[in-house]
Amino acid sequence: MSDAFSNYDLYADPYMNRLRNEVxxxxxxxxxxxxxxxxxxxxxxxxxxxxNYIEDFLENEKVNPNTKVLELCAGNGSTSRFVADRFKVQLTTVDFLPAFNELHRNMNELCGITNTRIIQGDATQLDLVGLGLENECQVVYSLQSFYYIANKPALFSVCNRALKMGGRLYIEDHVVENNIPLIEKEEEIAVKFQFISRLQRHDYVKLLEDAGFHVDEYVFRTTEWSRYLFERSEKFLREKEQIISEYGQELWDTRYVAGIHISCRLYHQLGMTLDEAKTAYPLTCAEFGEEEFERWVCEMPAKFGGAYIKATKIRNV
Known part of the structure; x- marks a missing residue:
């Protein structure tokens, strides 16, 4: 994990303070x-x-209180709390940022969650033997974080070594869906988003296969992500005055403006006509300006995508 990620402004003090205040x-x-x-x-x-999708996956895996599960890049623990509470598994989580781990522990304690071990560390350099996880886990998963990590061979090696033979890997990730050259604005946006690892499907699959996995499923849900982000943009804009009043202009200018102007330009495959999009997302249209909104919604080809990947460990590496 790069040092630059430690200073990623979307996760800087204004945002972390907001989370602490919400707790x-x-x-x-x-x-x-x-x-x-x-x-x-x-x-x-x-x-x-x-x-929704990780819940479906774990239900199909028939996990139980004796199942060892590892979550990589767990953030503040939102998914791990859901998994620990819903499935009662023996869960270990890892995240690189101390502030996220602090929040994770705090909220877990408030919920009385005791079946989760929270580890501070780099997902590419875990001491699995020391953690008692080498070849022990039935499931390893990560949601929408692996794109931060450039060293995929090291990352997928950790995933392989943590899993039992036949164990399952579940990934939601930001990827390249259509390999079309980025315009200057898109490159600027991708850099701000910390889109470090830009893999196409065949590259992603090859890296997993080289790491001892068989890829069972690789599905794009880009339209679903796009609509989610445009709906989130509408919510942010409706609550703009309240957010600035409560948390200050700096947080709005970093976290929330990025959530509108970066995310909606990365994912704009709405599957709608221009009129439908204007009707569905009027505040975002006004924020962009009609000409810019039309450009991104109707004219710019989708390049990035939301991939949902399921793989099975078939050999040790």
């Missing part, structure tokens, strides 16, 4: 008793489309 507000609403993960879901979930 404090939730705590103030309940004088006694434990919280549940959904008490925090209005602010702690960073993943497009939530937990």
């Amino acid at each position: 404090a507000k939730v705590k103030a609403k309940k004088s006694e008793g434990l919280f549940i993960p959904s008490d925090f879901s209005h602010f702690d979930s960073l993943h497009y489309c939530g937990h």
